[in-house]
Amino acid sequence: MSWQWCYDFVSQGGCPLPAGTCHLRHDIVRCECGLIVDIGHNYKHHVNGKRHKQILQGTTQAQSKRGVQQERHLCPHCRRDYTVEDFDAHLAQHTVQEGLEATREIAKMDKHGVSVSATRGIDFGIVDESADRAYRVDVLITRTDGSDTPISLTKSRMLSAVKEGPDNTKFSVSRPANPAARYIRPDRPRVVSVTFQPSYAGRFDDTLELQFFDRAQKKKFIIHRSVSATVGDRADYEQLKPTAPYSKRRQRNISLDGPVKRSLRPAEWTPTEWKTRLGFFDIPAHIVRAVYTPEGYLRPDALKSALALMPSSFTCPTYGKRYQVMLWIEEQQMKQELDMYSMTGVEITPKHPRYKLEVAGLAEGRPSVNVGDFILVRRADAPGDTWYEGRVQFIEEKHVSVRFSDEFSTYRGTKFDVRFVLNRLPLRRMHNALMNKNDQERLLFPAASHVGQKHRVSRQTIDQLAPVNRQVGENPEQMETVAAILNMKQGSIPFIIFGPPGTGKTITLVETINQILLRDPNARIVACTPSNSAADHLTEKLAALTPLKIFRLNSLTRKFKDLPDHLRRFSLYNDNMVFAMPSLERALSFNVIISTCISAGALAGLGIKRGHFSYVIVDEAGQGKEPEVMIPIKELADKKTNVVLAGDLMQLGPIVHSRVAKDMGLRTSYLDRLMERPCYNLPNVEEDQTDSAMGITIMQLVQSFRSHPAILRFPNEQFYGGRLQPCADDALVRSLENSDAVVKRGFPVVFHAVTGRDQRESHSPSFFNIDEATIVKRYCAGLIAERKKGVVAGHIGVITPYHAQRMKIKNLLENDPKLKDIDVGSVEEFQGQERRIIIMSTVRSSTNHVVSDIRRALGFVANPQRFNVAVTRAQAMLIVVGNPDVLALDPLWRGFMTYVFTNGGWTGKQPTWDTKAPQDADVASQAMGEAEEELKRMRALILSSGYEAEEDGDIEGSLGDGLIVEQD
Numbered sequence: 001m002s003w004q005w006c007y008d009f010v011s012q013g014g015c016p017l018p019a020g021t022c023h024l025r026h027d028i029v030r031c032e033c034g035l036i037v038d039i040g041h042n043y044k045h046h047v048n049g050k051r052h053k054q055i056l057q058g059t060t061q062a063q064s065k066r067g068v069q070q071e072r073h074l075c076p077h078c079r080r081d082y083t084v085e086d087f088d089a090h091l092a093q094h095t096v097q098e099g100l101e102a103t104r105e106i107a108k109m110d111k112h113g114v115s116v117s118a119t120r121g122i123d124f125g126i127v128d129e130s131a132d133r134a135y136r137v138d139v140l141i142t143r144t145d146g147s148d149t150p151i152s153l154t155k156s157r158m159l160s161a162v163k164e165g166p167d168n169t170k171f172s173v174s175r176p177a178n179p180a181a182r183y184i185r186p187d188r189p190r191v192v193s194v195t196f197q198p199s200y201a202g203r204f205d206d207t208l209e210l211q212f213f214d215r216a217q218k219k220k221f222i223i224h225r226s227v228s229a230t231v232g233d234r235a236d237y238e239q240l241k242p243t244a245p246y247s248k249r250r251q252r253n254i255s256l257d258g259p260v261k262r263s264l265r266p267a268e269w270t271p272t273e274w275k276t277r278l279g280f281f282d283i284p285a286h287i288v289r290a291v292y293t294p295e296g297y298l299r300p301d302a303l304k305s306a307l308a309l310m311p312s313s314f315t316c317p318t319y320g321k322r323y324q325v326m327l328w329i330e331e332q333q334m335k336q337e338l339d340m341y342s343m344t345g346v347e348i349t350p351k352h353p354r355y356k357l358e359v360a361g362l363a364e365g366r367p368s369v370n371v372g373d374f375i376l377v378r379r380a381d382a383p384g385d386t387w388y389e390g391r392v393q394f395i396e397e398k399h400v401s402v403r404f405s406d407e408f409s410t411y412r413g414t415k416f417d418v419r420f421v422l423n424r425l426p427l428r429r430m431h432n433a434l435m436n437k438n439d440q441e442r443l444l445f446p447a448a449s450h451v452g453q454k455h456r457v458s459r460q461t462i463d464q465l466a467p468v469n470r471q472v473g474e475n476p477e478q479m480e481t482v483a484a485i486l487n488m489k490q491g492s493i494p495f496i497i498f499g500p501p502g503t504g505k506t507i508t509l510v511e512t513i514n515q516i517l518l519r520d521p522n523a524r525i526v527a528c529t530p531s532n533s534a535a536d537h538l539t540e541k542l543a544a545l546t547p548l549k550i551f552r553l554n555s556l557t558r559k560f561k562d563l564p565d566h567l568r569r570f571s572l573y574n575d576n577m578v579f580a581m582p583s584l585e586r587a588l589s590f591n592v593i594i595s596t597c598i599s600a601g602a603l604a605g606l607g608i609k610r611g612h613f614s615y616v617i618v619d620e621a622g623q624g625k626e627p628e629v630m631i632p633i634k635e636l637a638d639k640k641t642n643v644v645l646a647g648d649l650m651q652l653g654p655i656v657h658s659r660v661a662k663d664m665g666l667r668t669s670y671l672d673r674l675m676e677r678p679c680y681n682l683p684n685v686e687e688d689q690t691d692s693a694m695g696i697t698i699m700q701l702v703q704s705f706r707s708h709p710a711i712l713r714f715p716n717e718q719f720y721g722g723r724l725q726p727c728a729d730d731a732l733v734r735s736l737e738n739s740d741a742v743v744k745r746g747f748p749v750v751f752h753a754v755t756g757r758d759q760r761e762s763h764s765p766s767f768f769n770i771d772e773a774t775i776v777k778r779y780c781a782g783l784i785a786e787r788k789k790g791v792v793a794g795h796i797g798v799i800t801p802y803h804a805q806r807m808k809i810k811n812l813l814e815n816d817p818k819l820k821d822i823d824v825g826s827v828e829e830f831q832g833q834e835r836r837i838i839i840m841s842t843v844r845s846s847t848n849h850v851v852s853d854i855r856r857a858l859g860f861v862a863n864p865q866r867f868n869v870a871v872t873r874a875q876a877m878l879i880v881v882g883n884p885d886v887l888a889l890d891p892l893w894r895g896f897m898t899y900v901f902t903n904g905g906w907t908g909k910q911p912t913w914d915t916k917a918p919q920d921a922d923v924a925s926q927a928m929g930e931a932e933e934e935l936k937r938m939r940a941l942i943l944s945s946g947y948e949a950e951e952d953g954d955i956e957g958s959l960g961d962g963l964i965v966e967q968d
Contacts, residue, residue, distance in 0.1 A: 096931050096932055096935060097931075099935045099939075100931060100934065100935055103935060103938040103939060103942060104224065104938075106942055107209075107222055107223065107224040107938060107942065108223070108224050108225070108226070109223070110144070110223060111221050111223060112145075112151065112212070112214055112217075112221055113143050113144055113145030113146075113147050113149070113151075114141065114142075114143060114144075114151060114184060114212060114223065115141070115142050115143070115144040116139060116140070116141050116210060116223050116225060117139055117140040117141075117142075118137075118139055118225050119225075121225055121226035121227065121228065122137050122139065122194055122208065122225055122226070122227045122228070123227075123228050123229070124137065124196050124227075124228065124229035124230075125229070125230065126230045126231075126232060126234045126237050127196070127198050127229060127230070127231055128198070128231075128234075129198055129199075129200065129201050129231045129232065131198060134195050134196065134197045135195065135196045135197075135198075135229070136193050136194065136195045136196075137193070137194050137196075138191050138192070138193050138194075139191070139192045139193070139194060139208070139225065140189055140190075140191055141153065141184055141189060141190040141191070141192065141210070142184070142186075142189040142190075143184055143185055143186045143189075144186075146186055147186075148185060148186070149214065149215075149216045150183045150214075150215040150216065151183060151184050151212055151213065151214050151215070152182060152183050152184065152212065152213050152215070153184060153190060153192075153210060153211070153212055154211050154212065154213050154220075155209070155210070155211035156173050156175065156192050156208070156209070156210050156211070157173060157208075157209055158171045158172065158173055158194075158206050158207070158208060158209075158227070159206065159207040159209055160206045160207075170196060170197055170198070170199060170204050170206075170229070171194060171195065171196055171204070171206045171208075171227055171229075172194070172195045172197075173192060173193065173194050173195075173208060174192075174193050174195065175190070175191060175192045175193060176191065176193075184212075192208075192210065194208055194227055196227075196229045198229075198231045199231075200231065200754075200907075200908050200909070201231050201232050201754060201771065201774070201775055201778075201908075202230075202231060202232070202754035202755045202756055202771050202908070202909070203228065203229070203230045203231075203754075203755055203756050203757045203771050203845075204228065204229045204230070204231070204755060205226070205227070205228045205755070206226075206227045206228070207224050207225070207226055207227065208224065208225045208226075208227050209222055209224055210222065210223045210224075210225075211941070220941055221941065221942070222938070222941045222942070230757075230771070232770075232771060232774050233774050236770065236773070236774040236777070236812060237770055237774070239811065239812070240768070240770045240773060240774075240808045240811060240812065241770070242759055242760075242761035242762075243761050243762060244761055244762040245761070245762075246759070246760035246761055246762065246763075246764075247762070247763060248763070248765075249340050249341075249763040249765070250340075254339075254342045254344065254417050254419055255383075256376070256387065256419070257383055257384055258378060258383075258384045258385050258386050258387050259386050259387070260376065260386070260387045260388075260389055261386055261387070261388045261389060261404075261405050261407055261408070262389050262405065263374065263388075263389040263390050263391040263403060263404055263405055264391065264403055264404075264405060265391070266371070266372065266391060266393050266403065266578075267403075268393065268574075268576040268578045269372075269556055269578055269580070270574045270578070270580035270581070272556075272580070272581040272606075273583065273584070273606075274605045274606065275584065275605065275606060275607030276604065276605055276607070277605075278425075278428045278429065278432055278601075278605070279428065279431070279432060279435075280424075280428065281324075281427070281428055281431035281432070281435075283328045283331055283332055284328065286309075287306075287309060287325065287328050287329065287332075288332055290302075290305040290306065290308075290309060291305060291306050291329055291332070291660060292332065292336075296336055296339075298659075298660065302660050303660050303663050303664070306325065306329055306660050306661075306664060307664065309325050310322050310325050310326075310664070315445070316439040316440075316441050316444055316445065317439070319434070319439055319444055320434035320435045320436075320439070323430075323434050323626065323627050323666075324431060324434055324435070325664070326627075326661045326664050326665065326666040327427060327430055327431060327434075327627055327661075327666075329658050329660050329661045329664070330656060330657060330658045330661040330666060331422070331424070331427050332658070333657045333658035333660075333661070334422055334657050334658075335422050337657060338367055338420050338421075338422050339419070339420075341359075341361070341366065341367040341420055342417070342418060342419050342420065343359075343417070343418040344380060344417050344418075345380050345415045345416075345417070346358070346415065346416055346417075346418055347412075347413070347414065347415060347416070348377065348402075348410050348414075348416055350410060351401065353403065354393055354394075354401045354402060354403050355390070355401070355402050355403075355404065355408075355410070356399050356400075356401055356402075357375070357377075357399065357400050357402055357418070358398055358399050359398065359399065359400055360398070360762075360763075361762075361763070361764065362395070362397070362398055362399070362400065363397050363398065363807075364764065364766070364803055364804070364807060365803065366764060367420050369392055369395060369400055369420065370392065370395070370423065370557045371392055371393065371394065371395060371556075371557045371559070371578075372391060372392060372423070372556060372557040373391070373392045373420070373421065373423050373557075374389055374390065374391055374392075374421035374423075375389075375390045375391075375392065375400070375402055375418060375419070375420055375421065376388070376389055376390070376418070376419040376420075376421060377390060377404075377416045377417065377418050377419075378416065378417055379414065379415070379416060379417075380415035380416055380417050381415075387419075388404050388405065388407075388408045389404070389405075389421075390402035390403060390404045390408075391403050395559075423557075425598075426598045426628075429598055429601035429631050430625075430627035430628055430630070430631060431627075432601065432631075432635075433601065433627065433630045433631045433633075433634040433635050434627055434630060434634070436634055436635065438610065438634045438635075438637070438638075439634075440637075440639065442491065442492070442493050443493070443494065443633060443634075443637065443643060445677075446493035446494065446674065446677060446679055446680075446697075447677070447678075447679055448678060448679050450492075450493045450679070451492075451493060451679055451696065451697060452488075452489040452492055453484075453487065453488065453489065453492070453696060454696065455696065456480070456484070456694070456695035456696060457480060457483045457484050457487055457695065461483050461487065462479050462480055462483045465479065465482060465483060465486075465515060466518075467479065467482075467511060468511060468514040468515070468518075469507060469510070469511050469514075471504075471507070471705075472504075472507060472508065472511045475504070475701075475703055477503075477699060477700070477701045477702055477703065478504060478507070478508045478511065478701060478703075480695055480699060481497055481508050481512070481699040481701070482508065482511050482512045482515055484695060484696070484699060485512050485516075485642075485644055486512070486515055486516065486519065488642050490614075490640040490641075490642065491639050491640050491641070491642070492642055493679065493697060494643040494644065494645050494674060494697075495642070495643070495644050495645070495697060495698070495699075496644075496645050496646075496647075496671065496674065496675065496680060496697065496698040496699070497509070497644065497645070497646040497647075497698075497699055497701065498647070498648060498649075498675075498682070498698060498699065498700040498701070499646055499647065499648055499700075499701045500648055500650065500700075500701065500702075500704065500719070500720050500724055501648070501651070501704065501706060501707075501715070501868070501869070501872035501873075502704040502705055502706025502707055502712075502728070502834070502872065503701035503702065503703060503704050503705070503724070504701060504703075504705060505619070505646045505647070505648075505701060506537065506538060506541060506619055506646070506832070507541065508646070508701065509527070509538070509617060509619055509644070509646055510538070510541040510542055512617075512644070513525055513527065513542060513592060513617070514545075516614075516615065517545075517549070517591055517592075520614075521591075522591075523591060523614050523615070524590075524591060524592075524612055524613045524614055524615075525591065525592045525593075525613060525614065525615045525616075525617060526592075526593050526594075526595070526600060526603065526613045526615075526616055526617070526632055526636055527592060527593070527594045527617040527618075527619065528594070528595055528596060528597045528600050528616070528617070528618050528619070528629075528631075528632045529596060529597070529618070529619045529620050529623075529624075530596065530597055530620055530621075530623045530624035530628060530629075530654075531596065531620070531623070531828075531831075532554075532558065532562065532596055533829065533832065533833075534619060534620045534623075534831070534832050535552070535594050535595060535596055536552075536563065536564060536567060537832055537833070538594055538619055539552045539567050539570055539594050540564070540566075540567065542592065542594070543566070543567075543570075545591070545592065547569050547570055548589075548590075549590060549591040549592060550570055550590065550591065550592045550593075550594065551570060551571075551572075551582070551587070551590040551592070551593045551594070552567055552570040552571045552594050552595070553571075553581075553582075553593055553594065553595035553599050553600075553602065553603070554571055554572075554573075554579040554595070554599070555579065555596070555598070555599050555602075556578065556579055556580065556581070558579055560573060560577040560578065560579065563579075570594075581602060581606065582606070583606075584606050584607045584608065587603065587606055587608060588608065588612065597618065597624050597628045597629055597631050597632055598628060598631060600631050600632035600635070600636065601631045601632075601635060603632075603635070603636060604635040604636060608636065610635070610636055610637060610638040610641070611637075611638030611639075611640060611641060612636070613636050613637070613641060614640070614641060614642065615641065615642050615643075615644060616632050616633055616636055616637050616641055616642075616643045616644070617643075617644045617645075617646070618632065618633075618643075618644070618645050618646070618647075619646045619647070620646070620647055620831065620832060621645040621646060621647040621669065621670060621671040622647035622648055622649050622651060622652070622653060622669045622671040622672060623647065623651070623652050623653065623654065623669070623831065624654055624669060624670070625654040625656070625666060625669070626654075626666075626668070626669060626670040626673065628654070629645075629669070629670045629671075630670070645670070645671050645674070647669075647671045649669070649671060649672045649675060650719040650720070650864075650865060650868050651831060651865055651868055651869045652827065652828060652831050652865050652866060652869050653667060653668075653669055653672065653865055654666070654667055654669055655828075675698070679693055679697055680693050680697055680698045681693050682694060682698060682700060700723070702723050702724055702725055703724075703725050703727040704716075704724045704725065704726055704727060704728065705727050705728050705729075706728055706733075706834050706872070706875055707726070707728060707733060707872065707874060707875055708726075708728070708733040708734065708737075708748055708874075708875070708876055708877075709726040709733075710747050710748060710749050710903070711733075711748070711749055711871070711872070711874050711875075711877075711878050712724060712726050712872070713899075714871070714895070714896055714899045715868050715871055715872050718868075718892065718895070719864070719868055728875065732836070732875055732876060733875050733876050734876070735789065735790075735836075735876050736748050736789060736791075736836075736837070736876045736877045739783065739786060739789055739877065740782060740786060741779060741782055741783055741786075741877065741879065742877070742905070743904060743905050743906060743907050744903065744904030744905055747903050747904055747905050748876060748877040748878065749877075749878045749879075749900055749903070749905045750877075750878070750879045750880070750900070750905050750906075750907060751880050751882070751884070751896075751897055751900040751901070751905060751906050751907070751908075752775060752779075752879065752880065752881045752882075752907050752908050753882070753883070753884045753906065753907065753908035753909040753910070753911075754771055754772060754775060754845075754881060754882070754883065754908050754909065755771075755845060755883050755885070755909060756769040756770070756771030756772050756845045756883060757769065757770070757771060757845055758843055758844050758845045758846055760804070761804070764803075764804055766802045766803045766804035766805075767802045767804060767805065767843050767844065768802060768804040768805040768807075768808045768843065769805060769841065769843045769844075769845055770808065771845075772805070772841040772842070772843060772845075772881045772882070773805065773808045773809045773812055773841065774812070775881050776798055776809055776812075776839050776841050776881060777809070777812045777813060777819070779839055779879055779881075780796055780798070780813060780819050780822055780839065781816065781818075781819060783796065783837060783877075784796075784818050784819065791836070791837065793818065793819060793820070793821035793822045794821060794822075794823075795835060795836035795837055796822045796823070796835060796836070796837045796838075796839065797822070797823045797824075797825070797830060797833070797835035797837070797838050797839070797873060798822060798823065798824040798825075798838075798839045798840075798841065799825065799826070799827055799830055799838060799839070799840045799841075799870050799873065800824070800825075800826070800840065800841040800842075800843060801826060801827060801842070801843065801866065802843050803826070805841055805843045806824050806825060806826065809824050809841065810824045823835070827866050827869050827870050830869065830870070830873050831869050833873060834873055834874075834875055835873055835874065835875065836874075836875050836876050836877070837874065837875075837876060837877045837878075837879070838870070838871075838873045838874035838877070838878050838879070839879045839880075839881070840870050840871070840878075840879070840880045840881065840882075841881050841882070842880065842881065842882035842883070842887060843882075844882075844883065844886055844887075845882075845883040845886055846886065862889075862890045862892075862893070864892055867892055867893070867896075871896070880896075880900075884897055884909065884911055884912070885912055888911070888912070888913050894913065897911065898911070898915045901915050902915060
């Protein structure tokens with residue numbers, strides 16, 4: 001127990017524990033800043049201290065997406081900042097949480113000489129779902145104080161029967177009738193039996209509440225015992241159980257306090273003739289000091305200080321400086337996260353001319369290490385000694401092969417300290433693009449005055465096009481988009497293709513590129529995406545062009561095996577299976593070069609001048625940070641180059657590590673920022689189409705060719721105003737309407753409700769859920785077993801937001817030859833892709849919080865863009881596995897689950913919320929109210945005294961709701 005747990009009871013008049021058994025001090029008070037301190041000198045010292053003042057005065061300025069700054073307060077408990085209007089409510093949640101934890105701990109204690117067995121709780125273990133039987137555990141109630149004071153058991157019940165109702169109650173309590181045994185005496189123990197009846201897979205947790213009456217003191221008291229059971233496959237649980245107890249990784253501050261011996265360039269790399277050199281753009285020390293403490297923690301006023309470092313205006317002259325500050329703050333956060341993986345006292349194995357270093361967590365990307373990255377080592381316990389810089393040459397599952405300078409050597413038993421070095425090349429290329437002088441207003445801040453073509457292309461102009469792709473020719477929006485881009489004047493503002501899921505924005509880009517080359521065979525195009533997978537996908541769609549016209553540019557550090565085999569003919573690599581850069585002459589010869597936005601910076605480094613490319617095209621533009629997307633635009637576009645952006649701001653945005661940089665605006669993509677400008681105004685449903693920019697500067701695709709109407713319906717209404725038209729091939733999307741996996745025939749959307757348990761292991765912060773993993777495996781096996789449906793492993797994609805869950809699911813599937821080729825990945829990995837069947841595991845199932853912060857309670861799941869991408873990857877079937885009680889805290893998820901429930905696609909535990917209530921009903925406040933009611937009820941029982949009524953005067957309940965009333 002802690003002071004926080006004891007405080008609320010003390011403040012109400014007394015500690016509930018017997019005298020002398022509580023080790024906590026009771027002369028305590030809750031300070032106005034929210035912390036609990038003891039009365040007297042320590043309290044006076046506290047209120048005059050630095051932390052108290054920091055909490056009270058520690059406000060930050062948060063910049064919203066619209067540029068509005070809001071005052072924020074720092075929570076003294078979780079060290080998160082909240083707006084003024086949310087702060088009090090958030091603090092109240094901590095108070096309720098602490099109170100509940102306190103009362104629950106006290107309720108578990110034996111009291112008044114009464115002892116209840118199973119002090120660590122009643123655990124039925126793992127039971128088989130198919131077993132048609134009930135399981136029973138007896139609980140023994142005894143008197144241990146030797147007293148003959150009359151104490152009787154008045155009630156015994158399972159709390160879930162009261163809270164959730166009988167449909168979701170799997171435990172029941174009973175006791176053999178014994179009229180002769182009225183009181184519990186030293187020589188007369190009592191027995192209560194708890195029964196568990198399995199019905200569906202998952203973890204079940206409940207609380208047995210035993211209520212007693214001490215007749216001598218006329219006082220009620222309660223004793224609780226936790227009850228749990230898991231229904232599932234015992235072999236799966238044994239295979240996936242945590243490898244080690246979870247413990248938070250400690251931040252290791254290994255200072256770089258000695259000289260550094262530089263490493264050698266990997267011999268496997270082909271030399272590159274760079275025409276220009278990148279600057280280093282190191283982080284200025286004053287920026288780090290303004291945002292972080294000397295110990296590496298965020299300052300309470302970090303955001304306010306960071307905003308003060310930025311130019312006061314946001315214009316072309318200040319554009320680069322503004323984003324530079326954000327990038328430096330982001331880089332410092334990334335460095336600190338990487339420092340968490342520093343190692344001390346490790347051995348390095350010689351494998352001349354390289355050295356082998358074991359890195360725990362390497363397979364999970366913790367830390368993220370790529371070929372070409374640097375690693376610094378020095379002999380352990382030798383401050384000030386020389387650091388040797390090594391460069392990663394190869395990566396195995398748990399080891400990296402590192403090459404140092406020739407001066408480095410080691411022998412058996414030598415221990416080293418190890419620091420991982422952030423690969424700054426992507427950041428340096430962003431800085432380089434930001435700080436060049438190519439600040440064209442029509443690209444950075446497009447306005448109506450920059451719009452050349454004021455009207456949509458005519459029907460006649462569209463009809464003159466001879467589409468290469470017949471399907472594009474049958475789509476009016478796609479054809480108008482292609483025609484509009486072809487008829488852009490040189491030096492126009494960026495044209496945006498707003499492509500919701502499955503509407504074919506990439507296909508539209510491919511048709512556009514083909515039409516450009518048909519019109520002008522000498523045209524030069526650079527097409528970029530934020531990720532390698534999206535760039536590969538674009539290359540596949542363009543594969544009909546000859547290798548002489550198209551080139552897939554890959555980073556030297558990309559793993560060769562990650563490039564699909566059929567795309568190798570479009571790439572350049574050497575005999576060592578390592579990618580290489582083309583010569584300037586060869587790069588200039590291609591009509592189309594495809595790369596990531598980061599790798600596009602290499603083209604300028606090779607010597608390609610601005611204006612060589614007549615078009616700069618960026619697909620999935622909403623997924624990249626603005627400085628990232630600026631690399632191909634500012635480095636390669638001159639005043640005549642036209643820019644085309646394709647993406648969907650309702651799908652995944654940029655990944656930003658720093659909360660400060662995120663609040664400053666780094667999370668807002670270039671696509672998102674442009675679409676806020678008036679010259680890209682899209683009409684609302686009720687607006688007149690002619691008053692918008694549709695077809696002039698922006699085009700929204702509305703025909704969706706991917707999903708079954710039932711899969712598309714909810715995201716269409718939620719994110720796109722119902723504009724999307726289901727146009728998918730019925731033979732494909734309706735092929736699984738009668739599968740054994742669906743709950744209701746004709747509705748291929750399933751929500752499998754399961755109350756699993758999210759866990760972590762070792763030093764990994766990522767969550768996994770064995771209960772959900774085993775259900776996912778069962779669905780995969782069942783679908784492939786339906787031979788008449790023709791489902792194979794390649795048709796199934798499993799999406800989960802946590803890396804640890806991905807590894808657990810892959811571990812299960814790899815044991816079955818029929819399942820091992822099923823793709824399991826994150827939402828990011830599936831963006832831009834589709835599968836006949838998508839199975840989603842949401843993972844989070846924690847019930848150890850009230851409703852504190854929904855975003856943290858649900859982790860990555862409570863993100864509208866992430867939700868939208870995940871559920872729109874499916875063509876013919878969507879299966880979601882998750883804990884409905886936790887997901888219901890988020891209105892979007894609650895709306896989706898209600899949609900599935902009302903349409904008959906629900907299986908497993910029944911919803912505990914009103915499925916007929918409005919989607920925006922405040923379930924979080926309702927949960928908060930229920931928590932407060934539970935706290936009040938338990939406090940009344942724990943602190944009760946002076947009851948005048950007899951012990952049977954407060955009898956309630958019935959056998960039907962799991963409550964057993966005892967009157968013996």
